[in-house]
Amino acid sequence: MTLNSIGLDTLKTQQLATDLNTLLANFQLYYQNLRGIHWNIKGKAFFDLHAKFEELYTDANLKVDEVAERILTLGATPLHTFDDYIKAAKVPVGKNVSKDEDAVRLIIDSLTELLKIERQILDSSDDANDEGTNSMMSDFITEQEKTVWMMKAWLGETV
Template sequence: MTLNSIGLNTKKTKVLAEELNQLLANFQLYYQNLRGIHWNIKGHAFFNLHVKFEELYTDANVKVDEIAERILTLGATPLHTFEDYTKAAKVPVGKNISKDEKAVELIVESLSELLKMERNILDIAGEANDEGTNAMMSDFITEQEKTVWMMKAWMGETV
């Protein structure tokens, strides 16, 4: 078994980096969706949602950077073209969404997809004994589960 400079199995980190790149691509799409709904939201909930969407896209932007830096830490290269992002897309693309409920539904659908990917990465990171990736995914999952709950509550639904 070959270990890299941070003490992880190189074969397992290669798989992790591929999964993290998938997550990175989808986070970029999620980020762009958030920018779009932030710009285009209309209606009585505008003031509250405009601010909330900015909060979410700012957070997503930070997470994009964290994911890319983790990929680099594992010895791989992060995806960085829109072509790569769209090829890896699992997150729904929101186009011209201006209605409050549609925007919130897009966020919930997107986070649900991201959570699936993160849980998969969490499993792989555990098998690779990669505490760095594991901790990052755990933090992401905790925050996003709460956001899903809040968005569903806003829509009058339960998780």
């Protein structure tokens, strides 16, 4: 086993970086979806949702940066083109979403995909003894589970 300069197995960190790039691509599409629904939301819930969507896209933008910097910390290069993002993304694309319930459903569906990727990375980072990535994924998962719960509650649904 060869260790990198931060004491992690180089083969395992290469795979983690690949998985983190998948997460990065999906976060970028999620971010763009949030910008779109922030701009295009209409209806009686406009003021509340417009502000909520801004809060969510600001947070997503920070997470994009954190993920990219973690990829760099692991010695890899973060994806940085829309072409790469689209090829790697599983998050649904929300085009011309302006209805409140459709926008909230898009967020739930997007976070559901992100959570799947993050849980897989959490397992892999635990196996690689990569506490930095592990901690990041744990924090992301905790926040996103709460957001899913709140969005479902807004829709009148349970988790």
